[in-house]
Each structure stands twice: as C-alpha cells, then as structure tokens.
Amino acid sequence: QKEVEQDPGPLSVPEGAIVSLNCTYSNSAFQYFMWYRQYSRKGPELLMYTYSSGNKEDGRFTAQVDKSSKYISLFIRDSQPSDSATYLCAMGRADSSYKLIFGSGTRLLVRP
C-alpha cells in the first residue's frame, strides 16, 4: 500500500467549474501538507502549504486537511483553462519535514 494515494484522473471540467482534488494517506506522522502544480515537462510549483489540520485559502484555491480521516483536499474555484495541469499532493513528517512524500498526481483539464 502506498503511503499517499491520489486518483490519477484525468479530470475534465468546463471553464468556471469548481474543482475538487483529493489525497488520502496512511501515516499518522505526517504534519505538513502541500499541493504542487506541475505543467507538462516542467518542475512542480508550490500552490498551498498547510501545517496540521484546518483550512487555508489563497485566491481561488482552498486547501483542507482532515487528520482524523487522513484526507486532504484542494478546491479550485472559477477554474480556468490555464489551470490545466497535474496536481500533486505532498506530505512531510515532523522529524524529517524535508523528505516530501508525493502522491502520483491528478491530471486536470479545464475545457474552454
């Protein structure tokens, strides 16, 4: 069983839709939770960073962490074609926060 599970998609939505991306994990030691966006043939770009449980909002993006369920989500409001990319969740433990554990990524396509 992988430490971090992520639905690979692809997820296809019309422009303007609300997108929900999710990851589940098995290791209760994870304390740091991140979402990265990766365009084709590019490096990952950090979108959201959350410590422990709770919500965090930044513009059209909202990250949620539910540690009791071992479940994290990224919501994208008013999705745009430029949001089309692969979204990777990543997690870190308190004792080795630099060692990011990534999900396999969800490919998102926003149709004009």
Add this chain to the structure above:
Amino acid sequence: NAGVMQNPRHLVRRRGQEARLRCSPMKGHSHVYWYRQLPEEGLKFMVYLQKENIIDESGMPKERFSAEFPKEGPSILRIQQVVRGDSAAYFCASSGTSGKTDTQYFGPGTRLTVL
C-alpha cells in the same frame, strides 16, 4: 531572480555509460534535494545535501548512484553504468533552510533516457 537551474534538460545515454546531472540552487539557498519521477508516478525523494555534506541519502539506490554538493559549484547527481530502468525525470529542489516551514523550490528537471 534566477530560480533553480538544472542541466542538461535532456540527456540520452546508452546502457553502461555514466550520467551526470547538475543542479544550481536558487541564490542564497544552501540546501539541495534530489527527487526522481518515473512515468505516471509521483516524485520520490532520493537525497538531501548541504554544502559539502550528505544529510540524508535514504532514498538513493545502494549501488551506482552518488550525489555531491561541493563548496563551489553546482550539486551533481551521478549515475554510473546506467540501465534502462534509470530512465526518468530527475528533479532538484533547493531551500534556504531546512526549517519546518521552509519551501522547496523545484527546478525544471533533467529527463534521462537510457537506450
């Protein structure tokens, strides 16, 4: 404001040859991390280095792979006697500190193809 630089962007090697991947961290960053991404998979941690020190190499294969971050110059990931299974994208990231809230900034990656 240059970001993390990696070169070459694409590298083709025949089985048994050596591959050298280079990473220059962001200006002011002294912590470097290497990750490997296989097709349709997430990134896998390989090694964490500071200047002249390997801090954590728990993700590195035991043989053929080595990494360094010298006092001067870029960090180097070296793969000796490459095999087809080494074909992947190799990403380097850097951070200013290894503090709990520090962000890792990723480079564009080197795509290694082993023929």
